[in-house]
Amino acid sequence: MNRPAMWVGGVLTVALLAAGCGGGGGASGGDELVVSGFSFGAEEFEQTVVAPFEQETGIDVTFDSGSNSDRYNQLLVNRARPDVDVMLISDLFATDGEREGLFADIDPAAVPNRDSTVEFVRDAPGQGVPYTFTLPGVLYSTEAFRDGPPTVETFWDPQYAGRIAVPDISATAGIPFLTAVAETYGSGPQDVDTAFAKLAELKPNVLQFYSSTTELLSLLERGEVVAAPGLDLFAYDAVEAGRPLSWAPLDQGKVLSYNKAEIVAGSENTEAAQRFIDYLLSPEVQSRTAEAFSDKPVNREAAVPPIVEMVSGEAVTDPGGAGFRPLDLEFVADHRSEWIDRFAREVSG
Structure with a gap:
């Protein structure tokens, strides 16, 4: 299995574009929902997250790519008229963006799958939601x-x-x-x-x-x-x-370090954005991404591949219990x- 890298320090990233459900124009105009995420494992991400999400919601999804820092800097440049609705980004960049006012609050009621996540996700400071982590x-x-x-x-x-x-x-x-x-x-x-x-x-x-x-x-x-x-x-x-x-x-x-899903401030598609984030946290999707490209799941009901559990030990399912802290x-x-x-x-x- 080809296992991709995650995120910080010059890691390449991918932008996912999806047409939003419901009314309102997306950051890119019309009914589009723009989700900026990681490029390593892009093909697997399309198969395990995007295609099933399209089928379940009727939202169309396309791809683009960029680096963590490039995407963040572009968001800074376009902050008055953002062209992204959801950003999947590392914890350090997420903290910078929250300080800069680039991201918006997420309605907890719109992301019920967060209730089934491990403790550090439920307790994470800031506006976004961690959806995978590394040790x-x-x-x-x-x-x-x-x-x-x-x-x-x-x-x-x-x-x-x-x-x-x-x-x-x-x-x-x-x-x-x-x-x-x-x-x-x-x-x-x-x-x-x-x-x-x-x-x-x-x-x-x-x-x-x-x-x-x-x-x-x-x-x-x-x-x-x-x-x-x-x-x-x-x-x-x-x-x-x-x-x-x-x-x-x-x-x-x-x-531990983690990736976070953030809603971009100024997005007109917050309902669809929150739906995407909740889908990303579901046990079924968390299990599929863990198997496809070793994204460690944060949903407590997700399945963990044997090789991941063998190498990383009990911290995979209970990082806090294993002594890890953000x-x-x-x-x-x-x-x-x-x-x-x-x-x-x-x-x-």
């Missing part, structure tokens, strides 16, 4: 680590010098690893000064500061790298194929630009 942790060689997975402190072990990779701060695993280092060596996850000092100390031991997961997997499979902070979903294919790679949660700083998105939003500059200056530069 930052550590990807590692099972041949190099026969006695158990690496810990955060393993990356500073001299015996692994030159054989580790670290995510760039803009990669999905970048900020979670920063906060894990802060929690391990500092006073807590917000002690980023200590984290930056430790990462600067680690720099001579790092073979690659990666931003491309394809590049990272190649390094791991060739044995040039034996451990790297990374996302659980990138281990599924390797484990399923029997390659000597695996994933484990970090021993410190267990956080990032403090407000804190990250306050400092992300500063951290990107600082990482380039003090760590990777």
Whole structure:
């Protein structure tokens, strides 16, 4: 199975266009509902979400593509006359957009499937609704680590010098690893000064500061790298194929990242938009997307593929019970630009 990447740090995205049901013009005019989402797994998304949604609702759906940052920036440019009704976007970009007033409130009564979701979805701050999540942790060689997975402190072990990779701060695993280092060596996850000092100390031991997961997997499979902070979903294919790679949660700083469905402020099709979001959260759709491209379901009644449960463990169905919590998105939003500059200056530069 070809399992696609999710979202943050330059991940490509897709725009879904759907004609809205009911009266009112869409963001693109007429009766169209425009939904901007992710491009990885676009064909599978069309088969598992779009086509059944069309059949059930009579709403026509077409596709376009773009990156997370490009779509967000376009929304900023077009904020006076938005050409999108629903945006599927990462948690960090969603927080930025909510701060900018780009998104609108969702009527809880119009999205009843949210009541069947895991706790972090029901408690999520802001306006949108999380519909899938991923788990930052550590990807590692099972041949190099026969006695158990690496810990955060393993990356500073001299015996692994030159054989580790670290995510760039803009990669999905970048900020979670920063906060894990802060929690391990500092006073807590917000002690980023200590984290930056430790990462600067680690720099001579790092073979690659990666931003491309394809590049990272190649390094791991060739044995040039034996451990790297990374996302659980990138281990599924390797484990399923029997390659000597695996994933484990970090021993410190267990956080999760998620994608959010947002209604764009100024949309004239909020009823159809909320219908689409509720459909996306249904157990049937959540089960299909999990099977098709490993989107971890947030609906508690959805089925989880065996390989996903094997690699990611109990956190798939109960992330809170497994010790995972969402990032403090407000804190990250306050400092992300500063951290990107600082990482380039003090760590990777």
